[in-house]
Amino acid sequence: MKRIFAALLVVLALGAISAAGAYYYWQSRLSAPLALEEPQLYQVPSGAGFHRVIAELGEQGTITDAWAFRLLPRLAPDKLPQLRAGEYQLQPGMTGRDMLELLGSNDVVTYSLTVPEGWTFRQMRELLNTASKLDNRTAEMNDEEVMALIGREGVHPEGWFFPDTYRYHLGMSDVDILQQSLEKMEQVLDEVWAERSEDLPIDTPYEALIMASLIERETGAPEERREIAGVFKRRLESGMRLQTDPTVIYGMGERYDGSISYADLREATPYNTYVIDGMPPTPIALPGRAALEAAVNPLPGETLYFVAKGDGTHYFSRTLREHNNAVNRYIRNR
Structure with a gap:
């Protein structure tokens, strides 16, 4: 009887050792590096289950021991990732456990x-x-x-x-x-409008959006935005037309081929500020924050005119005579 009991203990011990060895081997397969020599983009399809993903990765050769991953739902269901649809960047040296953690994260490409x-x-x-x-x-x-x-x-x-x-x-x-x-x-x-100047000739945020679009299209020079806004402000206050070329271009639509003729300046479109009074009915572009800030905080001054100098900036004038001289200098002579 003692011999039988001893033999049983030996069998149980061997079984425990074998089970421990099998468990250790299974764990080692989960922790083994992926079979990658270079980064690989993998897409988890929308609605894909764990077994489908493991099967695809196995077929691709990314993982060499798919059986180890297929045992995960039975042996360690709490370690299963909540798969998220999207693209993931698998890297050489990444282990199977790293991969599972990645596929359950928000770290999509x-x-x-x-x-x-x-x-x-x-x-x-x-x-x-x-x-x-x-x-x-x-x-x-x-x-x-x-x-x-x-x-x-x-x-x-x-x-x-x-x-x-x-x-x-x-x-x-x-x-x-x-x-x-x-x-x-x-x-x-909303943020920019809350910080506006008190003496604007515009009354609504939408008008500020329109004004900012004109400024955005007139110049890309940061230091000029507020001065151009100041010119437009003084023109509106004095009843002068804005006479800004970008509104002519916008009104021409797809007809614009890169140049504006005298006839284009005189064409009556809803946007042509050489023809209409005040501002156009809608914005003419997508303005950035700097243009919006300039629109609601114009630079004080006396200038009423500006002309492009050909280098991305403008020459500003207080009088029509000064402006005509600048036009001769920067436009007609060129």
Whole structure:
């Protein structure tokens, strides 16, 4: 009887040792490095389950011991990652455990696109239509349908989207970017409007948005924005027309070929500030924060005119005579 008991103990001990060895080996396979010699992009499909992901990684040769991962739901279900759809960058030297942690994280591969200051909404839409990895839901929509889709039905889109760099990941759409950009512009416009000067000839944040778009299109020189805003302010106060070329260009639409003729300056469009009084009915571009700040805090002074010098900056004049001399110097002679 003692011999039988002793033999049983030996069997149990050997079984425990074998089980411990098997468990250790299983754990070692989970901790083994992935079979990668260079970074690999892996996409977790939307709705994919754990077994499907492990099967794909095994078929690709990324993991060599898929059996070890398939045991995880049974032996350690608490270690199962909550898989998130998206793209993940798997790196050489990463272990199976590292991979599982990554696939359950928010550390997805991201992409970026930049909407420059002064672009139009049409240009922004063209950029979204060609952005890599971005789901395009609005390509076949007109502007009115796009605005309705993002909750601004009946709102003219020009000017309402903040020019900035936006990051996105696989699974996001152009609607997500448009929504972010719209909300950013509304936030910045509210902040800037709250810090406005007291003696502005404009009465609403939307008028500030229009004014900022004119400033944005007139100059890219940071030091000039407030002075151009000052010229526009004094012109509005004195009843002069703004006479700014970018409004002519915007009114011409796709007819604009890079040059403006005398006939274009005289053409009666809703935007041509050589013809209409006051400001155009809507913004003509997407202004950045600096242009918005200039629009509501114009530089005091006496200048009423400015002309491009050809180097990206302008010459500012107080009188028409001085302005005509500057035009002769910088435009006609050139």
